[in-house]
Amino acid sequence: MSSFFTAFQSIGPLFLVIFVGMVISRNKSVNDQWLEVLNNYALWIGFPALILVALSRLQWDMNLYGSLMGWNSLRIVFSMLMVFPVSALFRLQNSTRRTLFLAVSYGNVAYLGIPVLRSAYGDQILPQATMISSVYIFWMFTLGIFLVEYFGDHKVHFRELVLRLVTNPLLIAVFIGLFITINHLQLPKVVVAGLDIFANSVTAIVLFSLGIFMGKQPIGKLRDWLPVLAFSFVILFVLPFLFMLVLKPYTDFEISKAWILEAAMPMGLTAYALCLKYKLNTGFASRAVVASTLLALLSLPFWLVFLK
Numbered sequence: 001m002s003s004f005f006t007a008f009q010s011i012g013p014l015f016l017v018i019f020v021g022m023v024i025s026r027n028k029s030v031n032d033q034w035l036e037v038l039n040n041y042a043l044w045i046g047f048p049a050l051i052l053v054a055l056s057r058l059q060w061d062m063n064l065y066g067s068l069m070g071w072n073s074l075r076i077v078f079s080m081l082m083v084f085p086v087s088a089l090f091r092l093q094n095s096t097r098r099t100l101f102l103a104v105s106y107g108n109v110a111y112l113g114i115p116v117l118r119s120a121y122g123d124q125i126l127p128q129a130t131m132i133s134s135v136y137i138f139w140m141f142t143l144g145i146f147l148v149e150y151f152g153d154h155k156v157h158f159r160e161l162v163l164r165l166v167t168n169p170l171l172i173a174v175f176i177g178l179f180i181t182i183n184h185l186q187l188p189k190v191v192v193a194g195l196d197i198f199a200n201s202v203t204a205i206v207l208f209s210l211g212i213f214m215g216k217q218p219i220g221k222l223r224d225w226l227p228v229l230a231f232s233f234v235i236l237f238v239l240p241f242l243f244m245l246v247l248k249p250y251t252d253f254e255i256s257k258a259w260i261l262e263a264a265m266p267m268g269l270t271a272y273a274l275c276l277k278y279k280l281n282t283g284f285a286s287r288a289v290v291a292s293t294l295l296a297l298l299s300l301p302f303w304l305v306f307l308k
Contacts, residue, residue: 007304010119014112015297017204021211030212038209039269046202047110048173049195051134054126055177056187067251068128069135072259075243076139079104080147098148099281102274103288105144107235107265109133110170111206112296116265117258118203120304125258132262134174140271141165148278213269214290225287232266232292236299240264257307264303266292 024030080101087097107113110133117129141164149157165171180187187195240263247256267288275285 003305007301017207018211021208022215025212025215042206049198051173058127058181072135096281101147102271106140106271108268109262113262113265115203228287228291266296
């Protein structure tokens with residue numbers, strides 16, 4: 001019990017910021033424009049700065065990061081392909097099936113995952129956390145979007161898929177950061193100091209924004225939450241546990257535990273935003289963000305203790 005409490009203390013401040021956002025959201029002057037501004041700051045400035053700083057200080061190891069990209073890619077693709085038999089078994093509507101392609105492909109590995117890993121393991125985990133987030137972003141904006149569009153009512157536009165991928169600010173920051181570290185380049189100290197200011201600000205901003213989003217969601221009826229709770233249990237416990245079992249014989253546990261913890265993150269706001277754009281089952285998606293994030297207050301300390 002003491003270990004669980006210690007783990008809870010390491011991530012408790014992060015969820016405190018989320019709850020502050022939920023409280024502030026009840027203020028009538030706080031509208032959707034707040035969310036747009038805060039999320040755009042995180043997407044275009046805060047997280048790219050964090051990624052650049054982390055990768056510029058990285059000692060590149062092809063064995064480590066090649067394995068990281070391979071195993072995490074396998075987990076994401078497997079999760080998306082499992083949507084087909086699950087949808088057939090429960091006779092889900094096409095809009096819900098397309099929603100699940102996004103919901104299982106992208107947990108909150110950046111906005112919540114990076115702060116959680118940083119809080120639990122220190123700054124030395126940032127390069128791994130950054131690379132894991134990049135892998136998730138890549139598959140969501142390639143295979144995830146492809147499946148959503150292929151099974152939708154409109155023709156798949158491969159040019160648009162590629163354009164969205166190469167213009168994603170997080171991936172651009174990853175490519176620039178990798179170029180710097182692989183070629184053993186050094187950013188000027190004044191640039192690094194400026195990026196550090198932005199990087200240190202992003203955690204509070206994105207968690208506060210997540211709290212505002214959660215606070216503005218309607219409660220709805222209990223029956224609407226039952227499938228959401230089942231889905232949350234799967235992404236918070238079942239899928240990361242299966243991932244851990246698969247990894248165990250092949251990888252160093254001290255390295256892969258960060259991958260498992262990222263796999264246990266709740267559903268991300270980016271996936272919800274894409275569900276909104278493609279007019280999918282946004283009711284399910286918004287409730288999944290809320291439910292899985294609240295449950296993560298208990299599930300993440302559990303995983304921290306379990307992974308030691």
